[in-house]
Amino acid sequence: MREDTRTKIQDVALELFIEQGYEATSLREIAERLGVTKAALYYHFKTKDDIVLSLAERRLSENEALLTWLKEQPKTPETRAELIRRYGELLLRGDQKDFMRFMERNQTSMRHHPTVLRMREVMFALVDELAEPGDPLTTRIRRSMALFTMHAGVWLSQNDTEHTEDERREAAMEVALDLLER
Amino acid sequence: MREDTRTKIQDVALELFIEQGYEATSLREIAERLGVTKAALYYHFKTKDDIVLSLAERRLSENEALLTWLKEQPKTPETRAELIRRYGELLLRGDQKDFMRFMERNQTSMRHHPTVLRMREVMFALVDELAEPGDPLTTRIRRSMALFTMHAGVWLSQNDTEHTEDERREAAMEVALDLLER
DNA sequence: GTCTATAAGTAGATAGAC
């Protein structure tokens, strides 16, 4: 089962990268938590970067698909609302949520790598598509913050024990949708 | 002029930490950009952490002062609007703004250090003071996002060449104030 | 597929001259 170990490496690595940061996490730590040696990791991944990139590429293609879809739609309130919903669904999925937390906390890691650069580009393009040339600056900011609210919903209320994660996500969505057409 | 070199070290270090990340930046790089040797840095700072902490302590006390002030005020719309204004002013000041960008990009660095932990606490407390126990979750999120919009204003429109930084800040403030009492 | 062993390099930090 070669895919099994490979996947475990990705999971453990992502977990540690989120917790401690990418640079601060050594391959030795990843290997130890997994109960293998460093050398074993090198059988599955060519370099340390490759572990992250293997995760980034999955996520990138999904965001690119979202951007392609968005560009095909008319720039209406309905389209924008649907984007927020689709984006929220992407964030929901366990693996993507974790990877986005990694991106938030490790913005500078591999910032010169094509895959990471492209990821940034796509995010900016998504935000850009939410507004039209004539829109005032406040509208642009509001719509950008709508997308961002979907992220923030997760970690903003991390001390909040009286609401479930579902409730928090729905509340974030409500705020985001409201921000879009204010 | 001992203060001069010390300050230059802080400036250069912060610049590189923002650009490349804390862990990814070596003392050698900082020293080289300054035209001195690593050993010289150790005359001014006991450890690498100390360079960041010397910056953090200043910001921390300013944020703590803001929190103290906030707690003394009645929880009215006027108080909340005034907080956003004061927070915006803090962020404006070059040094604060840079340090907050450092915090955004290096959330995991020194996450166990008391000063950094306290910084997080104060930020969460500020957000917490913006809402009251009875407020719905959407209100809490909206008000948190108001504070956050002040940050985002800076980097969200980094490709935006048609507006000045002043215009962007004012627009961010308008969106933030509107979010507070929606 | 995973191991041992090791190469080759860099990190943070210190001692002591000037």
Place this chain on the structure above:
DNA sequence: GTCTATCTACTTATAGAC
């Protein structure tokens, strides 16, 4: 205050046995 020189402790990565 800043330097040279150096220490120790890692790091990523590879070679080759099993």
